[in-house]
Amino acid sequence: MKAYIQTDKNGEFYNVNAFVAYEGFKNFGFETQKFIDVDEILDKTPEYIIVGGIGNVRKRLQNLNIIRKNKEIDYPEELKPFIKRKIWSSSINEVFNKKEWNIFIKPQTETKLFVGKVIKNEMDFLGLIYEEKDTEIWCSELVNFKTEWRCFIRYKEILDIRRYKGDWDTKIDIKTVLSAVDSFISQPNSYALDFGVNERGEMFLVEVNDGHSLGTYGLSSANYAKFLSARWSELTQTEDYLNF
Structure with missing residues (x-):
């Protein structure tokens, strides 16, 4: 191989x-x-x-x-109960024209176009508006996350969980993660569930990410190879030689 x-x-x-x-x-x-x-x-x-x-x-x-x-996985229908906030589809021009401030936006289809960001005023649209075309985006109500984790899922099991933002001493509710995995009927062979906890200790699903190009976030080299192999083999409909 x-x-x-x-x-x-x-x-x-x-x-x-x-x-x-x-x-x-x-x-x-x-x-x-x-x-x-x-x-x-x-x-x-x-x-x-x-x-x-x-x-x-x-x-x-x-x-x-x-x-x-x-389109990306982002917010699967099966996982809506874990999102716990309003998520809606829109476009850059629509949000700008309606002056929908104090929301979080991210691209729907062109992942590399820009990093998800908070919109507070007109200045936050610099570099996002193009005359040639409008950009489809996801919009979300703001949540002040105290801590965020990336949960690496492989073949419907938790491979690892890595904290990537916030306080080191905040605890994640593993039962919630397992419940989300169990609820995600259409899940790919490898992906990530990003969860966050707010100041009141409430747990939210931040978003879901496809497993074919994700960063390690401290994942071991063996687990990272297994994670990538699981998704690539699924996309190409070939054998996963690291399926063990």
Whole structure:
């Protein structure tokens, strides 16, 4: 088996995620090969895993003529009871024209277009409005999260949970995470549930993220390789050699 790992123009791993993946796949006996742009890869073997930025991973799927849903997972219908706040679909222009301030927005389809952000006034739209097209976005009521965690889920089981924001001594309710996993009927083979706790100790589902290009957040190299392999094999309908 082989794993292609993205690097920068100097041949260095493009970030820590690429290095951790390299260590994981190498230790599992995979052949590893570096690349800068996925279009360099002429081999069309779908089971060969791609580790890189979301743009390169999705371009590889396109190059393999593999169709994936355009929209992100974000807020699955089955998990609405865990969201506990108003979430609605809109567009950049609509929010700007209606002056819907004090909300959180993020892209619906073009994940790399901008990082999710809080909108408080007109100035927060700088760099977001384009004359050529409007941008579909998700809008959310604001919640002041004291602490946030990323829960890595693989084959319907918790692989690991990593705190990525807030107080280290806040506790996460594992029963809530397990309940969300059990409720997510349409879940992919690997993904992440991001949960947050507010000042009153209430737990909210922040969002759901697809598993094909997620960062490690401190995940071990072995678990990271298993996590990526589970989703890639599902997307390409090939065997997951790390399914153990």
